[in-house]
Amino acid sequence: MQLPVLNDAPASKGGCSASSCGTTDNQMDSLPDSIREKVQNHPCYSEDAHHYFARMHVAVAPACNIQCHYCNRKYDCSNESRPGVVSEVLTPDQAVKKTMAVAANIPQMTVLGIAGPGDPLANPERTFETFRRLSEEAPDIKLCVSTNGLALPDSVEELSKHNIDHVTITINCVDPEIGAKIYPWIFWNNKRIKGVKGAKILIEQQQKGLEMLIAKGILVKVNSVMIPGVNDQHLAEVSKVVKSKGAFLHNVMPLIAEAEHGTFYGVMGQRGPTPDELQDLQDACSGDMNMMRHCRQCRADAVGLLGEDRGDEFTLDKIEDMEIDYQAAMEKRKVIHQAIQAEMDSKRLEKAEKAQQHKQEPKLTTRPVLMAVATSGQGVINMHFGHAKEFLIYEASPDGVRFISHRKADQYCGGDTT
Structure with missing residues (x-):
């Protein structure tokens, strides 16, 4: 029997409904055209798209307006892979130049996000100047922002002016x-507010900002x-x-709390969840909520496909020597994006046909089996395990095959990839 790839197959622990395991193929088919168009090539909003399309973050926002026990921002760090760390903080002008260089050299890059190393909305001038420039000079790139939400209500109008239609809180x-x-x-109205009082203000601002974003579409x-x-x-x-307030996708991530990172939780010995604990919670949260399971908890200056970081190829000194004809790059990007989308659409139809055939086959009662695969993208198994x-x-179960998570590993083979 050939098992169909069904990201929305029922979970073996607690159940995972047809709309709960990420933005799957079946969900994509049922989405309104306006939403499907927004997410179909967004690697963070679509599990399918992250095999094909790349993203990048620009680090133009060094300041933050809250302190989290799991965060320790670092501005010249190249050896840690987690949110809040960058190799270099950029000015808006440098960020625009870097973005256009990456887009020209990695044509499958579709999304530019500002996610730190602090909070973008605590650095409004730098953040919105970057967005303004990019919306004018690189109109084919989606613009995103990730925020803690404290300053979000005051920024919703400005976000909408720059055609930003994806926000993470x-x-x-x-x-x-x-x-x-x-x-x-938290730092609120020029005062540092601690404890429950500060947390209450933050939560109220987050919920208010969420409602305002949804009202803006x-x-x-x-x-x-x-x-x-x-x-x-x-x-x-x-x-x-x-x-209930209209969020489209929920991404439950594991705590990163290594002592060497210098965070409060890391120093105090707060543990992170085990993979099984994380999966159980994701399944419990799913219900009829879209769950993101392919998050890589990227650096604030990440470049490339999810799971890879090509930032070293685009440092400031290297992009200074690059000659970029962005008009020509946009034409090339358009052709490549259309080809990728055609391939994704073809595979989606093929999966739907296999799923329909699977429904007609006798139901088996074999237990679910976990499988690990290595890939360099395009949704196929194409990487030597030693290079992964x-x-x-x-x-894999009688109901089909669903994506569970990713697990990091040390590369143990230093030979050629062929």
């Missing part, structure tokens, strides 16, 4: 008592960090709340 709780264990302080993804013993039992409630730095984990 990090919401770790909707209970101020829990929030006080995650956020020691902007797609919202919510990120939540799973912190065992702090908010792990609470995140299912967070998922219900943000869905991560593996994609799939679950």
Whole structure:
């Protein structure tokens, strides 16, 4: 029997409904045209698209207006792969030049995001000058922003002016008592506000900003960090709340808390979740909410496909020597994007046909099996295990095959890739 690839197959633990395991092929078919067009080539909003399309972040936002116990921003760090770290902070002019260089050399790059190393909306002049320039000079690139939400309500109008139709808000709780264990302080109206009072203001601003974005027709993804013993039992409630307010996608991520990163949680020995704990929580949060399971918790200056970082190819000194004809680059990008989209559409139809055939076959009762595969993109198994730095984990069952997660690995083979 040939099993169809069904990202929306039922989970073996707690159930994962047809609309809960990411923006899957079946979901894409049922989405309104306006939304499908927005997400079909966005690697963070579509599990399918992340095999084909690349993204990049520009680090123009060094300041932050809150402190998280899991965060320690670093501005000249090249050896850590996590949010909040960058190799170099850019000016808006440098960010625009770098973006156009990357787009010309990595034509499958479709999305430019500002995600730090601080909070973009705590650096409004730098953030919006970058967006303004890019919307004029590189109109074929989607623009995104990721924020903690504290300054979001005051920024929604400006975001909409720059045709930003994807916003990510990090919401770790909707209970101020829990929030006080995650956020020691916020900076609000020129004052540092601590504890429950500060957490309450942050939560109110996040929810208000979410509602305002939805009213503007902007797609919202919510990120939540799973912190065992702090908010792990609470995140299912967070998922219900943000869905009720119109969030499109929920991304529950594991806490990164290594002592060498210098975060409060890392130094104090707060553990992160195990892969099984994370999967159980994602399944519990799913219900009828779209769940993102392919997040790589990228650096604030990441470049390339999810799971790879080509930032070293585009440092400031290297892009200074690049001659960029962006008009020609846009024409090339258009052709490549159309070819990729045609391939994705063809595979989507093929999967739908196989799924329909599968429904007609006798139901088996074999247990689910986990499989690890290595890929360099395009949705195919095309990488030597020894060269893999991560593996994609799939679950095969009588209901089909669904994507579960990714697992990082140390590359142990230094030979040729052929």
